[in-house]
Amino acid sequence: MSQKKPTESQQQPIKSQPTFFPFGFSVGKLDDDIVIIDFVDLVDRESGKLTVISSFALTPQKAQELARALTEKDE
Incomplete structure (x- = not known):
C-alpha cells in the first residue's frame, strides 16, 4: 500500500530566516x-x-522563581 504525500497544510513549516x-x-x-x-x-x-535569536541568564534563585511561575496553577 502506498503512502499518501502530506498535503501542504500537514507539512511542517519551513523558515528561511530567523523570526521573533x-x-x-x-x-x-x-x-x-x-x-x-x-x-x-x-x-x-x-x-x-x-x-x-534571544538568550538570557538567570541566577539559580531567579531560575527557580521562573520555574515555579511557569508551573503554578491558577485557582
Whole structure:
C-alpha cells in the first residue's frame, strides 16, 4: 500500500530566516552560578544548524522563581 504525500497544510513549516517566534529553547548551566536560556530557530533544515535569536541568564534563585511561575496553577 502506498503512502499518501502530506498535503501542504500537514507539512511542517519551513523558515528561511530567523523570526521573533522561535521553534524551541534550550536550557544550560554555566558553572554553578548562572542558568542560561536560549530561544532557538531552525534555519538550515539540511544541516540542522540552530540559530539563537534571544538568550538570557538567570541566577539559580531567579531560575527557580521562573520555574515555579511557569508551573503554578491558577485557582
